[in-house]
Amino acid sequence: MKNKSAGFFEKDSTKSVISSLIAILIGLLVGLVIILIANPADALEGFLIMLTGGFQEGMLSLGDVLAYSVPVMMTGLSIAFAYKTGEFNIGVPGQYYVGAFVALLIGVKATFLPDAIAWLIAIICGGLAGALWAFVPGILKAKRNVNVVISGIMMNYVGLLLVIRGVKTFIYESTGAQSLTVSTERAIPKFGLDVIFEGSSINFGFVIAVALCIVAWIIMNKTTFGYELKATGFNKDAAKYAGMNETKAVIMSLVIAGLFAGVGGAIAYLGGTGKAIQISEVLPPEGFNGIPVALLGFSNPIGCIFASLFIAYINVGGNYMQSLNIAIEVIDIIVAVIVYFASFTLFIKLMLDKFRNSKKHKTLAAKEGGNK
C-alpha cells in the first residue's frame, strides 16, 4: 500500500473523477442506443459526428465550443459555490437574467462611457445585479429560515417579469419583440482570440470566466473565509460553536454565487453576436443548464471548467448531428443520464473500494498460499 500508484487510486478526488468518467460512459452508451432505435440507418455516423463535432471545422468549431461553455460555466460555478455551503441555488436563472439585463442596459444606453471600458463596467454591474438577486434568498434564509429553493424559485419569476418590463421600457427593439443589442464596438473585445479561432464567436469573456473559476477555487480552498463557508455547509451548528458567523456565511455564499451568475448573463449578452433578451415569459435555459455542470464538476470550481467544456463539446457536436435528422434533444437525454449516474457517486465509490479490496484480498491470499 506504500507504493505511489495505490496511493493515487485511494485518493478521494481520483475516485470522483473515475466515477464521473463511468457516468459519462454510461450516458454516451444510452445515447447511442437511443439513436440506434430512432434512426438505425444513420445511427453510427451520427454518433461519430456527435463525438467529433467539436473539431468538425477545426479551430472554428473549437472556438464555438469555448464560446458555448462560458454561460454554463458561470451558472455552474454559481451553483457549485453555493452548494459548498449546503444551499441549492436554484435562483440561478433569475440572477443570470437580471445580470444580462443590467449589462445590456449599460452597454446600450450608457453612451457617456467610452467604448474601451463600457463592456467591463457592464459586466461588473451585471455581476452586482446578480449578487443583489441572490441576496434576497440569502437574507431570508439567514434571518427568517425561508427555504432557499422556494425563495429562489420565486425570485426567478420576479426577475423574469421585471427584466421583461425593463426591456420594454428602456431597451426595446419593437420590430422583433426583443431587446436591443450592443454594437460590435461596445461588445466584449476579442483580444486576438478571433485570429486564433477564426470565424467563431469566442471573445475575452471566456478568459474572464476561467479566471473567475480559479478565483473561486482559491477563495474556497486557500482562505479562512472559504473554510468557514465549507464548515457551515458541513455542520452549521458545529461551525457556530467554533465561533464562525453562520448567518454571514450563508448570505455571502449566495451573494458570491449570484455575482457569478450575473457575470455569466452579462458575458452571454455582450458578445456583439446579436443575442437579445426575448419578450417571452420563459426562464433562460442557461440557468438550469448550470446544474449539470456543477454536479459533473463535483461542485469544484476547477471541475466546473472541464464539465462546462464537455457539455459545450457534445452540444456543438449535436448541432452538426442534426443534419442527419437526429433530434438534438438526444444531447439533453445524454446529459440527463450522465447527471443521473453522477448522483450515485457515493455508490460507485463504494463499488470501487469493494473492487480494490477484493483484489487486495486475492493478492494477499495468493501470497499466503505461495508461502505455505
Place this chain on the structure above:
Amino acid sequence: MNIVYFLFAQTLLFAIPLMIVALGGMFSERSGVVNLALEGIMIIGGFSGIFYMNFMQTNDIMHGMPLLFTALLVSAAVGCLFSMLHAFAAVNLRADQTISGTALNMLGPALGIFIAKTLQDGQQNIGFTNEFRISSVPVLSDIPVLGDLFFKNFYITTFIAIAILIISYFFLMKTKTGLRIRSCGENPQAADAAGISVYKIRYLGVGLSGILGGMGGLIYILPISTEFTCSVDGYGFLALAVLIFGNWAPLRIAGAAFFFGITKTLAYAYGSVPFLAHLALPDTVYKLIPYVATLILLAFTSKNSAAPRADGVPYDKSKR
C-alpha cells in the same frame, strides 16, 4: 355575480394542478425522499397522456369521458414508472436526491421532445382536441350559486382533484400505512426497528408522487391549450413551493394552492375586475403579486417550518 364565477373558474385552473402535484410531492417528502423531479414527472405524465389522446382522437377510437379517464390512467402509470428512476437512485443507491431529481427534470422534456420529433417527422408539438368541458349537468347546474360555481362549464378533473385531496388527507393522517410513511420521514431508524420496511415505504411515497405528478401534468395542460409543447411552464417547481409553503400537510397544501391560484388569477384577469382595472397600474405589478406575496408570507411563517426531519437523508441500514 358573473365576474365572481369567472374568477373562480380561473382560480381552479391554476390551483387544481398545483394542489395535486404538491400532494404528490408531499407523499414523497413525508416518506423521506426529497422530490425536485416534480417538473420532469409532470412533463412526462402530460406528454404520455396527450400522446395517447392524440392517437385515440386522430384514429377515432375513443372520445369524451372514457378517453379522459383512460388518459389520466396513462399519465399516472407513466408518471409512476418515471418516478421509479428517482426512487431507485434515492432508496437503493443512496444517491444525492437533489442531483437525481435534477436529472429527471432534464430527462422529462428531453425524452418527450425527442420521441415526439422522431414519431412525428420533426414536429415537436402534439395536438389534441379539447372535448372534455362539461357545459351543464341536469339538476345540479340549477342549484343557485353552487350550481354556477361548480356545475357550469367545468372539468370533471376538479372533482377528481377534490376527491384526491380528501383521500390523501385520510390516507396520510388516519391509516396505518400513512403513519408508516410519516415515521419513515421523521425517524427511519425507529421505523425500521419497529419492523417497517423503510425501503418499501419510500418506494410507495415516491410512486405516489409519480402518479399524482403525472396526472397533474395532464390536468394542467388540458384546459389551457390545444397542443402540448413538452413544457408545463415551471408548474412543477411552483408545486414544490406550494408543498413547502403548505408545510408538508394536506389541508395546508390545498390552502397554499388556492392562495396561489387566486393571486395568479388576479394577475392575469385584473382587467375584468372593475376596481383593479381602474387603478391603471402596469400589468407587471399584478403579475408579480403571486411571487412577492409568497415571499412575504414565507418570511413570516418559516420560523416554525415543519420539514420532515429525515427528508433527503438516504437511509443506511448499517448505520442503525
